[in-house]
Amino acid sequence: MSRIGKLPIDIPTGVTITVAGTVVTVKGPKGELTQEINPNITVTIDGAVCTVSRPNDEKQNRAMHGLYRSLINNMLIGVSEGYKKEMELVGVGYRVSNQGQVIELALGYTHNIFISLPNEVKIETKMERNQNPMVILESCDKQLIGQVCAKIRSFRKPEPYKGKGVRFVGEVIRRKAGKSGAAK
Numbered sequence: 001m002s003r004i005g006k007l008p009i010d011i012p013t014g015v016t017i018t019v020a021g022t023v024v025t026v027k028g029p030k031g032e033l034t035q036e037i038n039p040n041i042t043v044t045i046d047g048a049v050c051t052v053s054r055p056n057d058e059k060q061n062r063a064m065h066g067l068y069r070s071l072i073n074n075m076l077i078g079v080s081e082g083y084k085k086e087m088e089l090v091g092v093g094y095r096v097s098n099q100g101q102v103i104e105l106a107l108g109y110t111h112n113i114f115i116s117l118p119n120e121v122k123i124e125t126k127m128e129r130n131q132n133p134m135v136i137l138e139s140c141d142k143q144l145i146g147q148v149c150a151k152i153r154s155f156r157k158p159e160p161y162k163g164k165g166v167r168f169v170g171e172v173i174r175r176k177a178g179k180s181g182a183a184k
Contacts, residue, residue, distance in 0.1 A: 005066040005068075009051070012028070012076060015079055026076055037064075043072065050072065085137045086135070088132040089132055094108065101117045103123060105155060107166070121139045
């Protein structure tokens with residue numbers, strides 16, 4: 001049996017979860033999320049505990065069991081606590097600013113990059129003297145915030161020689177040695 005799939009999910013206070021056919025809807029103080037699930041997977045709610053079960057041990061059902069349990073758990077955490085990602089821009093002349101849901105990045109290219117973010121993602125930018133510019137993203141949808149972070153990071157990934165680029169706060173970049181001295 002799936003080790004993750006068989007774990008019960010505790011439903012936090014202030015969060016309601018409803019199952020209608022193959023659609024699971026979770027509502028909480030931070031927002032509302034829906035997820036369509038495979039018809040073979042069964043979601044049951046007993047008071048403040050949600051369980052996910054499968055009909056048999058077919059390979060496909062085993063794979064979906066743990067997946068949907070994790071997705072529902074992430075939804076419950078998202079609508080009750082929310083997710084927060086912090087990214088920093090490391091490099092000379094790198095800047096970031098936002099106006100509403102549009103973020104402007106200056107990453108050393110000849111032009112600035114403008115990205116329009118979905119309304120579900122709250123954005124905050126910080127530019128302080130003697131510190132790297134920061135982008136702080138908050139959302140109740142873990143998948144969406146991860147996708148937005150990946151898109152921002154894709155414009156200038158951290159490189160291994162000087163460590164310049166867009167990275168998560170606290171991320172460790174494996175550094176490489178540059179060229180050695182002149183050959184004799």
